[in-house]
C-alpha cells in the first residue's frame with residue numbers, strides 16, 4: 485500500500501503543499517480533486533519524487549521511497565504526468581516501449597519476451613495497437629493521451645500516479661480508459677492515485693476522493709462524503725446541485741449557471757387549458773419542472789407540453805408508448821418536450837380549475853373514470869383496463885424536491901377522500917375504492933415566484949392541492965356517472 489505522511493513541499497521558498505497525510509490500499513483508486521492551482525500536480529510530484537519534499541515521507545509497503553534505488557522505484561511506481569514532453573518523431577510503439585526502461589539492464593539490447601508482452605498488452609488495453617507504427621505528432625490529442633497511458637501501464641508498476649488521465653478524451657474513451665484502469669487496479673491489485681477535473685467521473689470510478697484547496701485537504705473519504713454541495717461550492721466557488729447517479733450509488737453534481745432564466749412572469753391559468761373530445765392539453769411558454777407517472781416522459785424533467793389523451797377502452801396498452809409518441813409528433817409537438825398520459829374517460833368531462841393563495845396559485849385538472857375502482861388495501865389480481873383517474877397539479881411557484889413529493893402525497897390523499905365521498909365501490913371486493921388500477925399523477929411547477937419548501941396539508945399550497953384535487957375529483961366522478969346514465 486501507499487502511505488503519505490505529513491508531506492509538504494513546493495517551489496523554492498514557495499510552499500504549496502502543506503502537511504498532507506493519507507493512505508491508499510492495494511486494489512483501490514483514490515481521486516484528487518481541487519480547483520486550478522490548489523496544489524494537485526505539486527502533490528503528485530512530491531509523491532513521485534520529481535520534487536523533493538521539504539518534510540514528510542512517502543512509503544510503499546512501509547518502505548520510504550527515498551530508500552529505493554531510482555530504477556527499482558520506477559518498477560514500483562509509474563507516473564502519467566499532466567504535460568508530456570512531446571517525444572516527436574517517435575512511433576507509438578517506441579513511446580510505449582519507453583515504459584519498459586526500468587525493467588532493463590541495458591537499453592534495447594535486453595528486450596525480453598516479457599517486455600514485448602507488456603507493450604503489446606498495454607497497446608491493446610488502450611486500443612492503440614493499430615497505430616503501432618504511427619508517429620506521435622500525426623495523432624490527435626486524445627490518441628496521444630492513450631499512448632502515454634499505455635506507456636505508464638507497460639511499466640507494470642504496482643503504484644500508478646495519473647495526472648488528469650482523461651485529458652483530451654471523448655466521453656467513450658474517458659469511460660474506456662477508466663474502465664480499463666479500474667479493472668487493472670482490481671485484477672493486478674494496483675494502487676492508483678489520479679487527479680481529476682471532472683468531479684462526476686472521479687465520483688463514479690474512485691473508491692475514495694480527496695478534495696484539496698490551497699495545498700491542504702478539505703475533505704477526504706468515500707465519494708458520498710466528499711461530493712457534497714456545500715464543500716464543492718466553497719472550494720470551487722461556484723453554485724452546484726448534487727443528485728444521485730441513475731445506476732450507481734455515486735453522487736453526481738450539476739453546475740448551476742450564473743446566467744439564470746429570466747423570470748418571464750409566466751403563470752399557468754385554467755383558461756389556457758384546451759379541453760376537447762380527444763384530449764386535455766396544456767402548452768406552456770416556458771418548460772415546467774415536472775414529476776409524474778405519465779406514459780411518455782415519466783419521472784422528473786422539464787417539459788412544455790402536457791397531454792391527457794383519450795383512447796378507446798379496448799386500447800392495447802402493450803405498445804402504447806410508441807403509438808402515443810407517434811400521436812404527439814403527428815400533432816406537431818416534440819415528444820421530448822411532452823409529458824403524455826391517457827385515459828378511456830371522455831376528456832370533455834375534465835375538470836380544470838384554478839385555486840389562488842397568498843403565494844400564487846395552482847391549477848388542478850382531473851379526468852376520472854371509476855368503473856375500474858380498486859380498494860388498494862385488498863389488492864388482488866385484476867384485469868388491467870384504461871379507465872383511470874388522471875390528476876394534474878400545476879403550481880405557480882418554486883417547489884423543492886420535498887414539495888414535489890408532498891404534493892403527490894397530498895393529491896393522492898385528496899383523490900382517495902373524493903372516492904370515499906362519492907362512495908365509489910371496488911366491484912371485486914365490495915369495499916370503498918381508493919383509486920383505480922391505472923391512475924396517474926403529475927405535479928408541475930413554473931419554478932418562478934415564491935419558494936415553496938413543503939407542500940403537505942399544513943402549508944398553503946398543500947391546502948389548495950387538498951381542496952382542489954378533492955373538489956375536482958368529486959365533480960369529475962359526478963360527470964362521469966351522469967354521462968354513464970345517458
Ligand SMILES: Nc1ncnc2c1ncn2[C@@H]1O[C@H](COP(=O)(O)OP(=O)(O)OP(=O)(O)O)[C@@H](O)[C@H]1O
Pocket residue numbers: 495498500518519520521522523524525526527
Ligand atoms: N514549476 C513551478 N514553479 C513555481 N511555481 C509553480 C510551479 N508549478 C506550479 N507552481 C505553482 O504552484 C501552485 C499549485 O500548482 P499545481 O500545478 O500544483 O496546481 P494544480 O492543482 O495541479 O492546478 P491545475 O488544476 O491548474 O492543474 C500554483 O500557484 C502554481 O503557480
